[in-house]
Amino acid sequence: MVFDVLSLQTASSLVILVSAVLYLLDTLMLRDALPGRLWATAFLAGVFSAVCYLVWVSVPGAFVALALGNGAFVAATAFIWLGSVAFNGRPLRIPLIITAVGLVIVVVLALVDGPSAGDWAGAVPLFLANALFAVLGAIETRRGAIGRRWSAAALTTILAIEAAWFFVRTIVFVSQGPDSPVFLTYFGTSVSAFLTMSLVVAAVVVTSVLRTSESALRGNPETRQLIVDRNGVLLRESFGAVLTILVARARAAGEDLCVIGIRVDDLRRVATAFGPEEAEEMARAFRGSVRRHAPTMALVGETDATGLSVAFSTTGATDHRRIVRVLHERLVADLSDLGTSVVPVVGIGVALASVDGADGPTLVDRADANASHAASTGEQPFGLATD
Structure with missing residues (x-):
């Protein structure tokens, strides 16, 4: 034809x-x-x-x-x-x-x-x-x-x-x-x-x-719909949208916004070596531990399958190093108590709105990149990441 x-x-x-x-x-x-x-x-x-x-x-x-x-x-x-x-x-x-x-x-x-x-x-x-x-x-x-x-x-x-x-x-x-x-x-x-x-x-x-x-x-320009899982963890896009709003409010109040990125990149290797059941048990324990030990009024958001983010407002008197160190110690302790074949490496990274900008997704990406670096190298900053 x-x-x-x-x-x-x-x-x-x-x-x-x-x-x-x-x-x-x-x-x-x-x-x-x-x-x-x-x-x-x-x-x-x-x-x-x-x-x-x-x-x-x-x-x-x-x-x-x-x-x-x-x-x-x-x-x-x-x-x-x-x-x-x-x-x-x-x-x-x-x-x-x-x-x-x-x-x-x-x-x-x-x-x-x-x-x-x-x-x-x-x-x-x-x-x-x-x-x-x-x-x-x-x-x-x-x-x-x-x-x-x-x-x-x-x-x-x-x-x-x-x-x-x-x-x-x-x-x-x-x-x-x-x-x-x-x-x-x-x-x-x-x-x-x-x-x-x-x-x-x-x-x-x-x-x-x-x-x-x-x-x-x-959402459309008039409304926004946030999506939260059943455990109270905001999905990434919702988390970023909320952060952008909170940064502006924090600045107006003379405060700063801190985002902590937390990763356990070993989960994929654990699934390969010891089976998906053990990796899933670690993932559930990880998410539960982050929610449990995050500051009371902090937001918890999902970065991806192996990462979470925690955001909260701060003042000049806030000791970021102590908050990050305590959170890391408690997460490692909770994962160690599982009694699994291996204890995954927990990496933590920090981003501040005053340093990294007012865009919520950018803050999440910066904190997550620092956390990924910490997880792969074992070098935990326990404080503000430097450029």
Whole structure:
């Protein structure tokens, strides 16, 4: 079965349009946060690019539509990346500048090639820009809050496939030309249309799952929903959100906020050597001991499967070294009393809002990094970590 370019472009546009409409309706109903709005913008850009390409195919001489379609096509990938950056709570200023510069370059170079270049005007910048933003998106989905979502692995795969395909497509286009049998068979318009339809459907599903998770953890601008397990331990995103609020309150009261990171990285090795039951017993004892010995009004949050964080307000008279030392001694004593085959190494690290900033997730990451270092080296600071 052979499909003409207009039919394939129409089918691809229809898939993008339906996906975008459903996603946008869901966005409006959820009153979505910034990541969801950026992902919705990506699908809007996809719709605009599809319309531009349809105009170019069906209306002779509408060359500007092709240039705008190239820019919008790149924008669709770029805004997937931007949504992932926003999901991780990282600053958007530089990524937005990179995106704007990239889009301008793609559109301008297509216009420079002019109508004489036909369907492939500005093709190389288009391919390379898509590959670049897909790589940036794939990297971003493997880090921070989004990287801890199992569904993000699917988005990483989608972006990695897109990056690899456009990169190889560029090489074949430059080396053999758009009329070569290899390019027409594996990298032509028909293959591009089918790949676009598949990736769009997959991206809609994955970003919808991620957005639902993000909305539940961070809430909309008017409300926040915190998630706590049955033992009173805040999940990581909830813990970071609370810390950011408490830092501002502590500063207003002339106080500081201390975050203690605690890790037992030996649990994985214990599970391998002595079985998962013994590792699970240690993990339960570890969590219970941290909750039991943390300061009374302190918050306890989850860093990951083998780490917890404790946060509390402090004053100038607070002895951080003593608090950390006592907490470490009690944790080790509790784990020793289990009578298991080995006693895991407990690492502790400290971060202060006055030293490490007012962002809750950053404080958690800094304290956890110091705790991980202590667990791997055995060098317990029992005080403030130094740069």
